[in-house]
Amino acid sequence: MxxxxxxxxxxxxxxxxxxxxxxxxxxxxxxxxxxxxxxxxAAEKGVIRMLFTAPTMIPGDWTTFEKDTGLKMEDTVIKDDPGIFLTEVQVNDAGERFDLISTLSGTEQSLIDGGNIMQMEASAMSNWSGMPASIQSMPYLVRDLSPDAGKVWGVPMAMNADSFGYLPAKLDEPRPPEEASWSLVFESEKTMGRSSTGDNYIYLWEALAYLKNTGQLAVKDILNPSPEEAKATADFLIKRKEAGQFRLFWKIFDDQIAVMKNGEVDAIRCWEPAVNEVNKAGGDWVYATATEFYTKWMHAAYITSQVEDRGNLDEVYIALNWFLSGGYAATITPLRGYLNGRPDLAVDYANSNGMDDISATMDAAQEKMALKFAKEDFWFSAVPENLQEMQAQMDRVLNA
Amino acid sequence: MTAAAYTSNRSSGLRDFIPRLPAGVWSLSGFSLLWFGGIVLPLLAIIVVSFLQGRGLKINFDPTILQYKRFFSYGGGEMLARSVRIAGTVTMIELLLAFPFALWLAKGCKNNTVRLLTFTALTVPFFLSPAARVIVWRSVFGINGVVNQILLGVGIVDEPVLWLIFSEFSVHFGFIGAFFPTMVWPIFLSVSLIDNDFLEASGDLGASRLRTLLHIILPLALPGIVAGFVFTFIPMLGDAVVASHMGGNNVLMLAAQVQSLIGVSNFLVAAALAAVVLAIMLAFQVLLWLALKPVGGLAGVFASLRR
Known part of the structure; x- marks a missing residue:
């Protein structure tokens, strides 16, 4: 053939x-x-390249940044898992490609130990000094780091106190600022089969904080849960999962929005911008004033060590100063509900730049933040001491 | 001095040390070297790393089986069994669906336009992101999705059916759609290569259609079936999208577990997991070898392609 x-x-x-x-x-x-x-x-003049681990840190687009600083911003977003971020920075030499890196606070010591970030000169950022002392001395950024405890290693970008979203009318629950309990997420009959939380160690940590604050588990140090405490929390979540509490364990921001929009859940541990997005589409979700605790977090920006040799340090400081400016505050707070380090500059900036009046929005955001940050528990760190054990216990929950 | 001798004398230096072998042998050696350096060495490195201790990027070289103990104590065994069970089940379903389809496409469909449209329909999904390919099913099977609306509207159920999404059922369904083309293509190609004369001769000799299918088409299509099995089963085991989007992480599978371990820099347990998967793959190779032994092994299966 x-x-x-x-x-x-x-x-x-x-x-x-x-x-x-x-x-x-x-x-x-x-x-x-x-x-x-x-x-x-990476050394191109007038261009700042920045690595993000959350798309919600980006203020829609960079028009305001470019107008205020005369610089161009090129952003790249990767997933916010600490292992992925640290691998990108420490193994894949992100500093060769990025001038600034940004992630959830708590990774600073690893970055310092790895020689990946530079110590900063606070005096090089004119907006630094006006920042409230409480923000300047927030955990992880400047405190308790070695060597040179008290020196500045990171600039606060945005912060929030996370709780959960729920449908007050459907669940017959009060609207904020009245408090609602995390039980709506973890163990309420009202939300049986219609609640959701995330799929990683952060959400196991929150279940642990819930157990602590409802007296169901003695926790020695909420900032660094022990492997035994993590296991006890996983046992609790497995019981709730087997009882049919959870509709799903979401992975990413888009998942949160999708399941809220599609009516899959009535209560969900989510990011505040997810509630805003769903409500824009006609939803009636609220973001809880929580009874028990908040997950207090901060995204910070760090200068990569390679910047020193690239000779664009001045431009990098201009960019960092912008994240502490009224320009960033006036865009990120109305858009996401987050606060930067200088929310006090936002209204003046908006007024002098012909933007909408945002004074009510800024007042509400600052009031909300003051109320939520007053709760004792708990400041979240991206890299707790027993990170791997905590994730392993969360995997046990997902495997159950 | 002749020209040949002159040319020969010009050869010196490094060339003198390189054995004079035919080009084919050089190609084979080159590919073998690439394969060893690119595939075998990294796999060996993974196995070695799985027996070490450490945290994050810091590793010390004390041999241990601790990472394997950890992996199994956190439900890794159940996860692996679940992954193999789901991937195996869906692969068999794919085979049952894809074989008649590929047979029709290769031998039954005489209209070139229909065939071209079918090819396009099978190819188009690959131009979409994996997530986009499956996410659409959420609005079909969701609590307020099309299926539930119909079931409620017709009165078959009083409340929405919850297991249609974020369940093992939905994971199976998501995989069937996503991996149908990978089973169809190899079978289609192997069936296309079967000479129509064989089929006509079989009929002329009085064989029924079923007998022709079992004794002519099936043995000659075996290379495509084996290839389809490999191209479907193995990528499915490593798929992170379907289980996450359709299972809502209620159905943890292999790839999601690897992502989870990497996400917290738990590289050593991830290496142990990879080593276990490698062992499972080797076990499957042995099973495949045993299963194909009656037809002359893998060489026997692919012998039909040499016609």
């Missing part, structure tokens, strides 16, 4: 191979070129 040298549609094997090779070259060329040029691109 004679073999044909042609495949279907008259395409010869030789042409097919040639075409495939050419196609691969065309498709692969940008990636190769990008790889070859990425080192030099």
């Amino acid at each position: 004679k073999h044909s040298k042609h495949l279907y549609f008259g395409l010869s094997r030789r042409h097919f191979i040639k075409g495939a090779a050419a196609g691969a070259a065309i498709v692969g060329a940008p990636a190769v070129l990008k790889g070859l040029t990425r080192r030099s691109k």
